[in-house]
Amino acid sequence: MTPAERGSGDADFRSDTVTRPCAAMRAAMAAAVVGDDVLGDDPTVLRLQERVAAQCGMEAALFVPSGTMGNQVAVKLHTQPGEELICEERSHVWVNEAGGLGLISGVQTKTLAAPSGCPEPAAIEAAIRDEDVHHPRTALVVIENTHNYAGGRVVPLPRLAAIRAVARRRGLKLHLDGARLWNAVVATKTPIARFAAEVDTLTFCFSKGLGCPVGSMLVGSRRDIERARRIRKALGGGMRQVGILAAAAEFALDHLVERLADDHARARRLATAFAALPGCRVDPATVETNIVFVERPAADAGELERRLAAAGVRAIALAADRLRFVTHRDVGDGEVARAIEAMEMATRALAAPAGRD
Numbered sequence: 001m002t003p004a005e006r007g008s009g010d011a012d013f014r015s016d017t018v019t020r021p022c023a024a025m026r027a028a029m030a031a032a033v034v035g036d037d038v039l040g041d042d043p044t045v046l047r048l049q050e051r052v053a054a055q056c057g058m059e060a061a062l063f064v065p066s067g068t069m070g071n072q073v074a075v076k077l078h079t080q081p082g083e084e085l086i087c088e089e090r091s092h093v094w095v096n097e098a099g100g101l102g103l104i105s106g107v108q109t110k111t112l113a114a115p116s117g118c119p120e121p122a123a124i125e126a127a128i129r130d131e132d133v134h135h136p137r138t139a140l141v142v143i144e145n146t147h148n149y150a151g152g153r154v155v156p157l158p159r160l161a162a163i164r165a166v167a168r169r170r171g172l173k174l175h176l177d178g179a180r181l182w183n184a185v186v187a188t189k190t191p192i193a194r195f196a197a198e199v200d201t202l203t204f205c206f207s208k209g210l211g212c213p214v215g216s217m218l219v220g221s222r223r224d225i226e227r228a229r230r231i232r233k234a235l236g237g238g239m240r241q242v243g244i245l246a247a248a249a250e251f252a253l254d255h256l257v258e259r260l261a262d263d264h265a266r267a268r269r270l271a272t273a274f275a276a277l278p279g280c281r282v283d284p285a286t287v288e289t290n291i292v293f294v295e296r297p298a299a300d301a302g303e304l305e306r307r308l309a310a311a312g313v314r315a316i317a318l319a320a321d322r323l324r325f326v327t328h329r330d331v332g333d334g335e336v337a338r339a340i341e342a343m344e345m346a347t348r349a350l351a352a353p354a355g356r357d
């Protein structure tokens, strides 16, 4: 392993975005045949886009720099300023995209609470505005699969199909934020095309569990993707010799999809171990993919994060009472064992009566 691949040496569970490209991925990037993709002639990007569209059973795909840009372009495609979209209240597109919905598309948002991360179809239908001069027009539903802040929960295909039926009946578009859709594909052994068949557009990321340094895909109809190309340009997302990044994405699709199952097994191992620790609330049964949330009713997640970091184990306190661990390609069985040991030490110390630490 080179120093660049090895990184800091910490067992880093903060996110699946922290992976570093391995030597074989770097070799594929170095060997990429490239052109100017804004002029439409980077052969590696064109090949990747065609491959992904075919894999999804959709007409076209567009390589974008990030999941955020893919989502924001999709919202812009499907809405007009002053309209409304419906999503779950912890959705990335609403919480974590820097206000892009208002900034870029001028839309407002109706959020729904759903512990699993995916609202009931009936709740979505009830949230659609009546045809009334006082109301915004509801234009779009955004579903996140897997759902990050719900702990990597999968939105099962029948639920997505039922939401699609509501959207069709009521004249709404449906966008799938599938930043981690490949995790759902592997966890449920469902081909990606079956998820794609239920939506108008979807995004997925290469830069998370698939281990690439950069890159996401927006997939949809030919007409939508042609328009999306112009919106991407307006947002500054037109990239030139970007076949270098597309080559990493091709490498990931060839070699790194099936291994997501290892991440899921390791996440379950973490969850099972953490559930037995003092002051930790974890339900291993809800760990379906690569994300584990540890609830700390004592609201000491920040202190726990600091103690773990001092022991060389990185996790993220996303709230005072929630610590997140994400498994990925750069954490193996050894890192999982280190995380469990560090959590045992830190949670015991925090549970000890004051002064005994």
Ligand SMILES: Cc1ncc(COP(=O)(O)O)c(C=O)c1O
Binding pocket: 065, 066, 067, 068, 069, 071, 092, 093, 144, 146, 147, 148, 177, 179, 180, 205, 207, 216
């Ligand atoms: C569910 C979800 N959607 C979208 C994104 C955005 O991806 P990016 O960081 O590439 O903009 C993320 C990133 O973590 C995510 O978790």
